[in-house]
Amino acid sequence: MIKAMYLLKDIIGEKQENDVSFRQTPKKKIIADLNEIIDLSLEDYYSTNLS
Structure with missing residues (x-):
């Protein structure tokens, strides 16, 4: 989730x-x-936290 926010920040x-x-x-x-x-x-967040 954090990666998504950083990518969005870069795009903006x-x-x-x-x-x-x-x-x-x-x-x-x-x-x-x-x-x-x-x-x-x-997907990455949930697969990491639910495993």
Whole structure:
């Protein structure tokens, strides 16, 4: 879960630094990537804590 937050922080920081690159990328793609990061982090979190 913590990894997901750091990745999101990096993505948001990149967006603020370079808005041009985000204008080239469709919002659906960005949202799908963020959802994938969150899902993978949740899987990692639960597999670690439930084992």
